[in-house]
Amino acid sequence: MKDDSLYHFSLGTTTHDLPAMFGDVKFVCVGGSPRRMKSFIKHIAAELSMEDAKSEYPNICAGTDRFVMYKTGPVLSVSHGMGVPSTGIMLNELIKLLHHAQCTDVTIIRIGTSGGIGLAPGTVVITKQAVDATFLPKFEQVILGKTVVRNTDLDQSLAEELLQCSKELNQFETVIGNTMCTLDFYEGQARLDGAFCSYTEKDKQDYLKKANEAGVCNIEMESSVFAAMCKLSGLRAAVVCVTLLDRLKGDQLSSSHEVLQQRPQILVGSYIKKNKSKVCSWDQWL
Amino acid sequence: MKDDSLYHFSLGTTTHDLPAMFGDVKFVCVGGSPRRMKSFIKHIAAELSMEDAKSEYPNICAGTDRFVMYKTGPVLSVSHGMGVPSTGIMLNELIKLLHHAQCTDVTIIRIGTSGGIGLAPGTVVITKQAVDATFLPKFEQVILGKTVVRNTDLDQSLAEELLQCSKELNQFETVIGNTMCTLDFYEGQARLDGAFCSYTEKDKQDYLKKANEAGVCNIEMESSVFAAMCKLSGLRAAVVCVTLLDRLKGDQLSSSHEVLQQRPQILVGSYIKKNKSKVCSWDQWL
Numbered sequence: 001m002k003d004d005s006l007y008h009f010s011l012g013t014t015t016h017d018l019p020a021m022f023g024d025v026k027f028v029c030v031g032g033s034p035r036r037m038k039s040f041i042k043h044i045a046a047e048l049s050m051e052d053a054k055s056e057y058p059n060i061c062a063g064t065d066r067f068v069m070y071k072t073g074p075v076l077s078v079s080h081g082m083g084v085p086s087t088g089i090m091l092n093e094l095i096k097l098l099h100h101a102q103c104t105d106v107t108i109i110r111i112g113t114s115g116g117i118g119l120a121p122g123t124v125v126i127t128k129q130a131v132d133a134t135f136l137p138k139f140e141q142v143i144l145g146k147t148v149v150r151n152t153d154l155d156q157s158l159a160e161e162l163l164q165c166s167k168e169l170n171q172f173e174t175v176i177g178n179t180m181c182t183l184d185f186y187e188g189q190a191r192l193d194g195a196f197c198s199y200t201e202k203d204k205q206d207y208l209k210k211a212n213e214a215g216v217c218n219i220e221m222e223s224s225v226f227a228a229m230c231k232l233s234g235l236r237a238a239v240v241c242v243t244l245l246d247r248l249k250g251d252q253l254s255s256s257h258e259v260l261q262q263r264p265q266i267l268v269g270s271y272i273k274k275n276k277s278k279v280c281s282w283d284q285w286l
Numbered sequence: 287m288k289d290d291s292l293y294h295f296s297l298g299t300t301t302h303d304l305p306a307m308f309g310d311v312k313f314v315c316v317g318g319s320p321r322r323m324k325s326f327i328k329h330i331a332a333e334l335s336m337e338d339a340k341s342e343y344p345n346i347c348a349g350t351d352r353f354v355m356y357k358t359g360p361v362l363s364v365s366h367g368m369g370v371p372s373t374g375i376m377l378n379e380l381i382k383l384l385h386h387a388q389c390t391d392v393t394i395i396r397i398g399t400s401g402g403i404g405l406a407p408g409t410v411v412i413t414k415q416a417v418d419a420t421f422l423p424k425f426e427q428v429i430l431g432k433t434v435v436r437n438t439d440l441d442q443s444l445a446e447e448l449l450q451c452s453k454e455l456n457q458f459e460t461v462i463g464n465t466m467c468t469l470d471f472y473e474g475q476a477r478l479d480g481a482f483c484s485y486t487e488k489d490k491q492d493y494l495k496k497a498n499e500a501g502v503c504n505i506e507m508e509s510s511v512f513a514a515m516c517k518l519s520g521l522r523a524a525v526v527c528v529t530l531l532d533r534l535k536g537d538q539l540s541s542s543h544e545v546l547q548q549r550p551q552i553l554v555g556s557y558i559k560k561n562k563s564k565v566c567s568w569d570q571w572l
Contacts, residue, residue: 004479007539008368035351065321066368082352083371085507089471095481133428142419143473144485144493183469185375187429193290195381196518199430207430221371232482253293 004100006093010063013100021060022101026074027272028094028108028235030087031264032222034068034079040111040265041070041077047269048073048276075272080110080222084183087222091229098235107158107236109271111264113257114179114220115189116243117212122172122260124267126159127179127239128215130223133188135180135214139228150228152181158238165271172263177217179239181224189219191251208247218243240264290386292379296349299386307346308387312360313558314380314394314521316373317550318508320354320365326397326551327356327363333555334359334562361558366396366508370469373508377515384521393444393522395557397550399543400465400506401475402529403498408458408546410553412445413465413525414501416509419474421466421500425514436514438467444524451557458549463503465525467510475505477537494533504529526550 005012029044031037038057045051050073060069067090070077080090098106116123129137130152139150159176166174186194190204211219223239230237242264244257291298315330317323324343331337336359346355353376356363366376384392402409415423416438425436445462452460472480476490497505509525516523528550530543 005538005540033351065319081367081369081372082375083367083369085369085469085471085474086367086372088469088474089368092472092481099481134431141470141473142468144476144489145420145496182428183371183374184427185371186378187427188371188374190430195378195385195515203430210431229481252291254291 004096006097008064008066008089009061009069009093009097011061011097018097018101022071022076022097023103024074025071025076025098025101025103026106028076028078028106029111029268030078030080030090030108031111032080032082036261036265037068037077037079038070041072041075043265044075044077044269044272045072047273048075083221084181084225088225088229091226095229095233108230109237109268110222110226110239110241111268112220112222112239112241113244113261114218114241115245115247116218117208117216117247119175119217119243119246120173121243121245121257122263123243124166124172124174124263125179125218125241125243126162126174126176127154127223127227127241128156128159128176129153129178130181130227130239131178131214131216132224133180133182135211135216137178139224141228151231152224152227153231154227154238155236158236162238162240162267162271165274166267169267169270171266174267175217178215179223179241180211180216180219182219182221185221189247193251205248219247240268290382292383294350294352294375295347295355295379295383297347297383304383304387308357308362308383309389310360311357311362311384311387311389312392314362314364314392315397315554316364316366316376316394317397318366318368318399322547322551323354323363323365324356327358327361329551330361330363330555330558331358333559334361369507370467370511374511374515377512381515381519394516395523395554396508396512396525396527397554398506398508398525398527399530399547400504400527401531401533402504403494403502403533405461405503405529405532406459407529407531407543408549409529410452410458410460410549411465411504411527411529412448412460412462413440413509413513413527414442414445414462415439415464416467416513416525417464417500417502418510419466419468421497421502423464425510427514437517438510438513439517440513440524441522444522448524448526448553448557451560452553455553455556457552460553461503464501465509465527466497466502466505468505468507471507475533479537491534505533526554
């Protein structure tokens with residue numbers, strides 16, 4: 001395709017010089033919340049001693065309100081909104097952007113929040129496999145009205161490197177485990193506090209315990225499409241989510257969880273700092 | 287439930303006086319884009335001659351970046367992001383909000399954008415039924431790992447009233463038809479311009495023509511969960527989307543579509559203005 005409009009980024013091949021803007025990208029971090037992705041770019045710039053003198057990080061996608069995007073040196077930070085469809089739109093356009101910009105050897109990490117099962121709130125989970133609501137490691141996509149099943153494996157060596165990095169940091173508990181990805185936050189995650197609920201506390205406990213027995217450590221809403229699309233496009237990918245609560249003990253979230261939300265940023269920031277020497281032409285950004 | 291935190295609105299029963307803040311709401315308009323929902327509240331305030339002297343409409347959900355919410359008199363304007371999961375989170379918390387605030391006789395309308403099939407770009411489609419990617423009028427929700435099927439009928443009298451309103455406005459073409467709701471924007475809508483594509487132009491045309499023969503006028507990503515949840519909660523509901531392009535003729539969107547995006551706002555604004563006398567205690571806002 002000669003002309004390509006990346007509509008939900010408000011970028012395009014005819015309107016922007018994508019190789020010049022993005023050709024040096026080596027790490028992409030994505031997450032649901034626009035504010036968190038802005039906070040991440042400031043954090044990583046400080047980690048890499050690449051702070052902008054004015055500390056201004058302009059939103060590259062300012063022409064739209066669908067997603068935000070920030071860049072410092074080889075690191076791109078992009079929001080994806082909540083849920084599989086929103087994340088799928090962002091990833092389609094991000095993968096096309098990286099292709100148009102001729103990027104190579106890109107590592108992509110989702111930094112997010114989740115509900116844990118049987119873990120102390122604040123535990124960070126690095127995803128081994130993204131599983132569906134029946135605990136199977138697959139992502140179902142409907143194409144031309146027919147269901148296509150895609151693999152949701154993530155890069156195991158990257159997961160191990162992130163775990164090792166967390167051990168060295170020694171600031172919070174981190175585990176590797178399966179992550180259940182659902183299409184709904186309330187009934188889809190067996191919450192009792194949604195607008196509708198047709199099951200009991202016991203039904204909820206039974207379901208979450210079965211999930212846990214199947215290896216599920218945490219529940220969120222984006223990992224399956226992220227794993228499937230990154231695998232299809234050959235990106236080295238990981239999902240790093242903090243658990244904001246233990247779902248065996250409750251359903252409600254509160255704003256007091258905000259400090260916990262920084263943990264994936266801290267871990268991934270530390271990982272990128274540690275691996276900056278692997279980026280051969282790192283000097284160009286310093 | 288005594289204490290209820292509406293986390294993704296950054297509102298709650300213990301932190302906010304919800305009946306005082308929202309008890310007078312009679313119309314709720316929702317849409318994907320935060321900017322469009324801010325633009326709508328300004329538009330409806332002008333339509334109802336209820337402009338704030340300072341023309342400042344504070345974001346009621348300023349404590350979070352997940353959704354935005356604005357209010358003028360009996361009209362609430364709320365964003366829902368892109369896709370079924372994001373919209374489902376918003377609707378769960380909106381339905382709980384309206385319940386806690388003891389609102390009665392609420393009409394809720396989604397104002398959105400879509401791809402049309404065989405319609406001139408700019409045509410407004412009022413949804414009769416939301417259908418899935420196999421053209422069936424149902425919304426499947428996974429609860430405790432099991433699929434539950436929900437009805438996606440919308441209020442037919444409200445649809446007719448909106449169509450009549452558009453005839454009186456006489457500014458653009460409006461039709462009533464079925465709306466296909468998909469979980470993906472690219473492969474899920476048979477686009478050829480996504481990051482991946484394993485089918486031909488002919489496969490795409492065949493699929494879209496089959497959809498059209500089944501009564502589908504347009505395609506978007508939120509109508510099924512909107513229809514299902516509004517029906518379950520007894521809200522009078524409609525979906526009003528403008529078509530930004532004819533999918534039989536192309537896939538790509540461009541920013542030149544921005545003026546068309548105002549048409550659902552104009553139609554729904556006109557409808558609310560026309561029906562303000564039906565709100566018994568309308569005088570209280572004037």
